[in-house]
Amino acid sequence: MDYFLELVCSGLVRGSIYALIALGYTMVYGIIQLINFAHGEIYMIGAFVALIVSGVLTIYGFSGVSILVLAALIAAIYAAAYGYTLEKIAYRPLRTAPRLSPLISAIGASLFLQNYVLLAQTPDYLPFPELIPEFAFMDPIAQRTGLGSAELVILVTSAVTMIGLTVLIKYTRIGKAMRATQQDMTMARLVGVNVDRVISMTFVIGSVLAAIGGVLVGSSIGQINFYIGFMAGVKAFTAAVLGGIGNIPGAALGGLVLGLAESLAAGYVSSAYEDVFAFGVLVIILILRPEGLLGKAVKQKV
Amino acid sequence: MLKNIKQSLLIAAWFVFLTFPLMVVKVNTLKHLVEWRWLNMLWVALGAFFLSFIWRWAMERKQLRSKADEESGGEDGTGLGHRLLHDPKLFRPALVGLAAAALLFPWVLDVYQVNIMVLALIFVVLGLGLNITVGLAGLLDLGYVAFFAVGAYSYALINQYYGLGFWTCLPVGGIIGAFLGVVLGFPILRLRGDYLAIVTLGFGSIAKIVIENWEDFTNGAKGVANIPRPGLFGMEMNIDAATTYTYYLMLLMVLFTIFVTNRLKDSRIGRAWMALREDEIACVAMGVDMARTKLSAYAFGAFWAGAVGVIFAARNTYINPNSFTFMESAIVLSIVVLGGMGSIVGVIIAALVLILMPEYLRAFADYRMLVFGAVMVLMMIFRPQGLIANVRKTYAHRKPAAEENNG
Amino acid sequence: MAETAEKLLEVRELTMDFGGLRAVDSVTLEVAAGEIVALIGPNGAGKTTFFNCVTGIYKPTRGEILVNPPGRKKQKINGYKPNRVTGIGMARTFQNIRLFQNMTVLENVMIGRHCRTTTSIVGAILRGPATKRQERETIDRSYELLEKVGLVEFADEFAKNLPYGAQRRLEIARAMATDPFLLLLDEPAAGMNPQETRELDELIVKISKDEEISILLIEHDMKLVMNISDRIYVMEYGKKIAKGSPQEIRSNPKVIEAYLGEGGDDA
Numbered sequence: 001m002d003y004f005l006e007l008v009c010s011g012l013v014r015g016s017i018y019a020l021i022a023l024g025y026t027m028v029y030g031i032i033q034l035i036n037f038a039h040g041e042i043y044m045i046g047a048f049v050a051l052i053v054s055g056v057l058t059i060y061g062f063s064g065v066s067i068l069v070l071a072a073l074i075a076a077i078y079a080a081a082y083g084y085t086l087e088k089i090a091y092r093p094l095r096t097a098p099r100l101s102p103l104i105s106a107i108g109a110s111l112f113l114q115n116y117v118l119l120a121q122t123p124d125y126l127p128f129p130e131l132i133p134e135f136a137f138m139d140p141i142a143q144r145t146g147l148g149s150a151e152l153v154i155l156v157t158s159a160v161t162m163i164g165l166t167v168l169i170k171y172t173r174i175g176k177a178m179r180a181t182q183q184d185m186t187m188a189r190l191v192g193v194n195v196d197r198v199i200s201m202t203f204v205i206g207s208v209l210a211a212i213g214g215v216l217v218g219s220s221i222g223q224i225n226f227y228i229g230f231m232a233g234v235k236a237f238t239a240a241v242l243g244g245i246g247n248i249p250g251a252a253l254g255g256l257v258l259g260l261a262e263s264l265a266a267g268y269v270s271s272a273y274e275d276v277f278a279f280g281v282l283v284i285i286l287i288l289r290p291e292g293l294l295g296k297a298v299k300q301k302v
Numbered sequence: 303m304l305k306n307i308k309q310s311l312l313i314a315a316w317f318v319f320l321t322f323p324l325m326v327v328k329v330n331t332l333k334h335l336v337e338w339r340w341l342n343m344l345w346v347a348l349g350a351f352f353l354s355f356i357w358r359w360a361m362e363r364k365q366l367r368s369k370a371d372e373e374s375g376g377e378d379g380t381g382l383g384h385r386l387l388h389d390p391k392l393f394r395p396a397l398v399g400l401a402a403a404a405l406l407f408p409w410v411l412d413v414y415q416v417n418i419m420v421l422a423l424i425f426v427v428l429g430l431g432l433n434i435t436v437g438l439a440g441l442l443d444l445g446y447v448a449f450f451a452v453g454a455y456s457y458a459l460i461n462q463y464y465g466l467g468f469w470t471c472l473p474v475g476g477i478i479g480a481f482l483g484v485v486l487g488f489p490i491l492r493l494r495g496d497y498l499a500i501v502t503l504g505f506g507s508i509a510k511i512v513i514e515n516w517e518d519f520t521n522g523a524k525g526v527a528n529i530p531r532p533g534l535f536g537m538e539m540n541i542d543a544a545t546t547y548t549y550y551l552m553l554l555m556v557l558f559t560i561f562v563t564n565r566l567k568d569s570r571i572g573r574a575w576m577a578l579r580e581d582e583i584a585c586v587a588m589g590v591d592m593a594r595t596k597l598s599a600y601a602f603g604a605f606w607a608g609a610v611g612v613i614f615a616a617r618n619t620y621i622n623p624n625s626f627t628f629m630e631s632a633i634v635l636s637i638v639v640l641g642g643m644g645s646i647v648g649v650i651i652a653a654l655v656l657i658l659m660p661e662y663l664r665a666f667a668d669y670r671m672l673v674f675g676a677v678m679v680l681m682m683i684f685r686p687q688g689l690i691a692n693v694r695k696t697y698a699h700r701k702p703a704a705e706e707n708n709g
Numbered sequence: 710m711a712e713t714a715e716k717l718l719e720v721r722e723l724t725m726d727f728g729g730l731r732a733v734d735s736v737t738l739e740v741a742a743g744e745i746v747a748l749i750g751p752n753g754a755g756k757t758t759f760f761n762c763v764t765g766i767y768k769p770t771r772g773e774i775l776v777n778p779p780g781r782k783k784q785k786i787n788g789y790k791p792n793r794v795t796g797i798g799m800a801r802t803f804q805n806i807r808l809f810q811n812m813t814v815l816e817n818v819m820i821g822r823h824c825r826t827t828t829s830i831v832g833a834i835l836r837g838p839a840t841k842r843q844e845r846e847t848i849d850r851s852y853e854l855l856e857k858v859g860l861v862e863f864a865d866e867f868a869k870n871l872p873y874g875a876q877r878r879l880e881i882a883r884a885m886a887t888d889p890f891l892l893l894l895d896e897p898a899a900g901m902n903p904q905e906t907r908e909l910d911e912l913i914v915k916i917s918k919d920e921e922i923s924i925l926l927i928e929h930d931m932k933l934v935m936n937i938s939d940r941i942y943v944m945e946y947g948k949k950i951a952k953g954s955p956q957e958i959r960s961n962p963k964v965i966e967a968y969l970g971e972g973g974d975d976a
Contacts, residue, residue, distance in 0.1 A: 035496045048324060055329030056336055074323075081320055093361070093683045100442060101682045103496055104639055107444070108678025111632055115672035120324045120342075129331050230628070234507070237500055272515040279504030286497055287489050562834050569833035569844070570826055577809045577820045584807035587764060589795035589824030589887050598830060694813045696865040697848045 007267040008260065009147045013220075015259020016158035020213035021236035022243070022251040023165060024206025030182045030246035031202050032095070037106035038086055039210060040233020041113035042079050044226065046211025047128075047218040048117060050075035054129050068131040068219070075211045082113075083207025084200055092196070110233075117226040125225045128218040150220040161212055162252050165205070169248065174201055182246070231275065235262075238282040244295020253293060310354040317350035318343050360684055404553055408546040416549050420617055422657040423552040424610050429637035429649040430559045431606030436635065437643035437692070438572060439599035440579025442499040444631055445506025448486075449479040449604040451513060451626035453611020458526040458621055459519070468532045472612050479608020480601040487600035491593050506631055513623045525622025532616050548617050555613065559606060560646060566602070567646070568695045575599050576644070629671065633657075636674045639681050642688020652689060715742045716777055717891050717923055718763070718799070723772035725755070725762050732758040734947040735772070740891060742779070745917050745924045747934045749958075750944035751967060756927045757804055759944070760895055764801045765791040779890055796824045800884035801893040804927070806876050810869035814860055814879055817868050818851035821886025854882040858912060874905040878912065885916065892916070894926040898933050910936055935959070943967065 021043050028036045054071040062070070090109040094102040135149045169175035180188040181198045189195050217232070218224050235258065243254025258281060265277045285292065325346060328337040408416045428450060435443045453475035460466050460474065490501050513520045520526070531544045532551055539547060566572045574595045577585040586592045615621050633656065641652030656674070660667040681688065718740040725733040733755040740746050748756050762769040768788045777783045778798050786794055795801075800821070809817050826847060832840045855861045858878040863871060871879060877897055884892055897913070898906045910933050917924050928934050934941065934955070941958045943951040945967045951958060958964055 033496075035500060045324070051331065052323045052327045052329055055331045055334075056327060058331070059329075059334050059336055078320075078323065085316075085320060090679045090683075097682070097686065099496070100436075100440060101686055103442060103499060104635070105679045105682040107499075107632065107635070108639075108675045108682070110675070111671055112675030112679065115669075115675060117324060119668065119672060120321070121328065127331050234500065234503065241497070241500075273511065276508050276511050279501075279508055282504055283489060283501055286493055286501060290493070290497070565834050565836055566830065569836075569840075570823060570828040570847070571830055571833050573812070573816055573820055574823055576812055576816075577823075580809035580811060581807050583766065583791075584803065584809065585820070586791040587766070587795060587801055587803075587807075588820050588883060589792045589800075590820065591792050592790075602830065694811075694816060694865075694867070696813065697815060699852050699861065699864065 003267070007263045009151065011260035011263030012256060013147075013151045013154050013259070014263060015239075015256035016155055017213050017217055017232075017255075018236050018239040018259050019252045019255025020158050020161060020209050020216075021232060022239040022255045023162070023248060024210050025237050025240040026243070026245055026248060026251040027178075027202050027206050029240070030248075031178065031185075031199060032091070032102075033099075034091065034102050035106065035237065036091075036203075036206075037103070037233070038090070038109040038113055039206065040229035040231075040236070041110050041117075042083050042086070042207045042229070043210035043214045043232055043236075044224070044229030045082055045113065045117065045214075046075045046079040046207075047214030047224045047228065048121060048226075049078040049211075050215040050218055051126060051128055051224060054131055058129060064133060067129075068215075071131065072212065072215045075215050076208045079207040079211030079214070080204040083203040083210075086113075087200060087203040092199075110229075114226055114229065121226065123226065125223045127223050128221070130222070131215075131219045154216045154220060157212065157216060161209060165209070165248065168205070174198070178202060235278050238278055238285075241282060241292055242285050244292025247292065247294050250292055250294035257293070306355070306358065309358075310351050313354040314347045314351040318347050321346050364684055408549050413542050413545050416545050417617070418658065418661045420545070420549050420552050422654050423549075423556050424614050424617070425634065425637060425657045426556050426650050426653040427552075427559050427606050427610040428634045429641065429653040430556075430563055430646065431603045431610070432634050433603075433638050433641075433644065433646070433649050434563060434566075434575070434606075435599050435603035436638050437645070437649075438567065438579065439575040439596065439603075441596065441599060442496075442502070443600075443603065444499050444503035444628070444635070445509070446502075446603070446607055446634055447626045447628070447630040448506045448509035449482060449607035450611045450614065450630065451509050451623075452482055453479050453608035454615040454621050454625070455513065455520060455526070455611075456608070457612040457615045458529050461529060462526060468530065468612070468616050472609055475612035476605045476609030479611070480605040482608075483601040483604030484597050487597045491596055503628070503631075506628060510623050510626055513626070520623075523623060525620060526615075527620045529615050529619045529621065531619060532613070548613070552613060552617075555610065556650075560650075564646060567644070571595075571598065632671070633674065636678050639678050640689060642690045642692055644692035645688055645690045648688045648690035648692075715779075716740070717742055717779070718925070719773075719775040719777070720759075720763065721773040721775070723759065723762055723774065724770050725758055725767060726770045731947050733762065733769075736942075736944065736947075736949045738942055738949070738952075740923050740925050742890075742923055743917070743921065744939045745913065745926070745937050747938040747941045748925065748927050748944065749929070749931075749934055749941060750950075754944040755947040756944055757895055758947075760801060760893055760927065763794075764799065764893060765789045765794040792824065795887050795889075798888065798890040799893060800887040800889035800891075802877070802880040802884050802895055802897060804895040804899065806873075806880060808868040808871075808876055808879060808883070811867060813865050814868055814871065815848070815851055815855065815864040817879055817883050818854055818886045819847050821883045822847040822850060825888055851882075851886060854885055857885075857916075858882045859908075874901050874909075877901065877909070881912070881916070885920065885922070889922060891923045891925060894924060894928075896927050896929060898928055898930045906930055906933055909933070913937055 021039065024039045024042070025036060028034060028039070050071040053074045054067050057067045057070060086109055090105045091102055094105055132150045132153050135152070138147070138149045138152055141147055169178060177188070177193045177198045178201070180191070180193055181195055185195055188198075217228075236255070239254035239258045240251045241254070242258055243250025243252070258278065261281060262274055262278055266274045269277070322343070325342040326339050328339065329335070407419060428446070432443065432446050435441050435446070456475045456478045457468070457471040460471055486505055490498055493501060514523050516522070531539070532548055534547060574585070574590045577588070577590060578592065578595050578599075582592065637652045637656055638649055640656065641648030641650070660670040666673070716739050718738075720736065720738045722735045722737055723733055724731065724735050736759060738748070748759065750756055758767065761767045763774055765786070774786050775783060776786050776797055776799065784797070786797065809820065812820075826843050828840050828843055852861060852864070855864055858881055860875060860879055860882065863875065868876065868879060881892070881894065881897065894913070898909050901909060913924060913926070914937055916922055938955055941953065941955060942949055943958060943961075943964050950963050950967060951961045953961065
């Protein structure tokens, strides 16, 4: 039973990271119907910036939580800047092009960013400094469930972030503009929504969420390299599809379900085939219920 | 002009900011060391400044061209590529020269070069194969390497377990590839283009993971060694001769692929593939069976990857899962994109350029995936039709005996 | 009314729901051999959805679609895939033009011959005499149809480069290439100028006479509808509200009410 509990906990932790990244996919897809293949790379860049910032700050004598907060903040700013630039260069000129074009452009952008980090930094795994402090009160829980302080921070942070996002989308001006654009871009433009700005903002928000995910993963797993964005991106996309792409609560749910399923499969079946399992889930979902768990079936307009 | 300079300065400043942490700072978190590489900022600033001018110029040109297109109501085909292909006076000597160069190649250059050329030709066939799936039928396949891997492993393993030779395995590899294409194609028939991309990406990764982990059968990460080179009536050949022989074999394979794809392209089947790419709903409404058409495009694209995988295994005599990563799929895709979707000549040129360039420009080799990525983005924005656009065949009107112009 | 002629298409109480929305509500419609039948109604009345059900793009929630192809057995085609419906002999055009943009005009028509030809992959690679003959027949028939719609001079142009009215005519030629006995035209005159509409008017009548193809069309242009239709069905809010000859429809109070404020802007 303890083993099961442990797997569930690790699944939830993993799933909440997937959920954070999945939100970026879902938001972008909801508005411009594009799989932003480079989203995983934004997450990776977020993790790298956090690593660099915390490395520098440690050397200059900062310590503890201040490093974590500063690193996360700067990582988020940079991820946002990268997301914004990415949209402007690789996607905006293709907004009216056939569907295949932005998709290929996205794959190209993903390759580019991966190799940019590889060349500018290193192909090796870099050890991520331990930023999250050990809370003493977590010790007894950790023994039973494997749920340590880092995991607690991940769960709490992602929960807070997702609630924040929901509030942002439900109640703010930009959130309303985003929903309007998602419903009908032409109509939104007609009623005075600056669609270009909304799309940019969507990328910015999605990128910030991905960067938060990157910082959390880096500090809990302890090492990163230029390639981590690829798998994380694919998994997160799977989560987004699982929940119903374009659907924000769906992305959160999809992330958790995928994380749990993967963790249980790795624990009871075989960890070597963990990634196979994630793809299996994706394929089965797409075949049986392409609209996802929470999505609505959309009839193609003829 | 002043406005442009000001804008470019701003862009340069933005990129300096953007690339600062990754390009300048390099930390060693274990030894607590920081390396500051300030000079990089200069390059980024200069690069961004000048590239922004080129970008602006290219964007303006693109807009001008699309406007001109609307007014004249058509594309002009007056580029050098087109003239070379359509004027027999230029086309024939070029073809003869090319054929002579291809035939003499192994006699002029050493084994190393020939071996690289064989690899380039393998990618030509891969490009032509993927061109069917992506370029003609419009089904974005990001896991194409899986079929290549299956072909290579089917030769390696069939040879190891049953002792069958290269020539038996060549068609078998192709057929297994095609079969797998159909099997994988079935569940994803109904998926839209972008879902298809991610699912095929998944298939590609699964293939590699399975090969890596199924140690009893595939020998796992250690790979399979001692794969025999292609045989010629049981003759014993030294490495030089075998390489030359493999080269000619590969040349034949390329010609065969060109012949077959060219015929299919301008046939009932090829037209159905293209119609599917252009508009799925209209295509089925015109009586085309979507399932069958999609599956045939998948299977046919996969066939070439499987067959050429066999040759790849025979060329290397050793294979392991690391030859079949997403990178290979990405390279083949950039070949198709750069060459021009659906265009056979374009794909051949792109394959040769993209594979040979990193081999000969070693300095470039490190940057190759970076450049491929950039090329994919830039091609989509500025030249989505590729280096050499696919020209559609035209048919003569009511002259039953007359042959048509070539496309 | 052509009650005595053979009925090619009988739609009985067709209903189509999208979630909670009933787009088509129990509509019954018939087309007899040689007829030109129009389906009219205000925007959003469910006409295109009706077409999509009949041509297999949607699977209707309820009702029967019976087809009686000349010389073959009567069959119920509910839930058939679109390509099978076309194979039986009912071809359509689209309201928002759906041509194969990056293929030539001729190739667009040649696609229509797909379901009437048989060349396989192997056949296409070997390109034997049978394949060559079939290819030749496809080309000739396609040119013939292009002549009929007046587009031969554009045969080698990309479809996307055609002017708007010509694209509409190309859609008709492409549909006719499938050898249909019933042609379903979804707003063929939309976006055309009066001159083009007049030509289209003649074209449709000519097709129905020369090729012995029956026609079911959705159209907003009242002049065109009144000119060429033998019978007219009127839909509003998913329901059929009237049917009859052009004269009957013109004076039907229900129709006038449905069109109040709508009919004026179509001429």
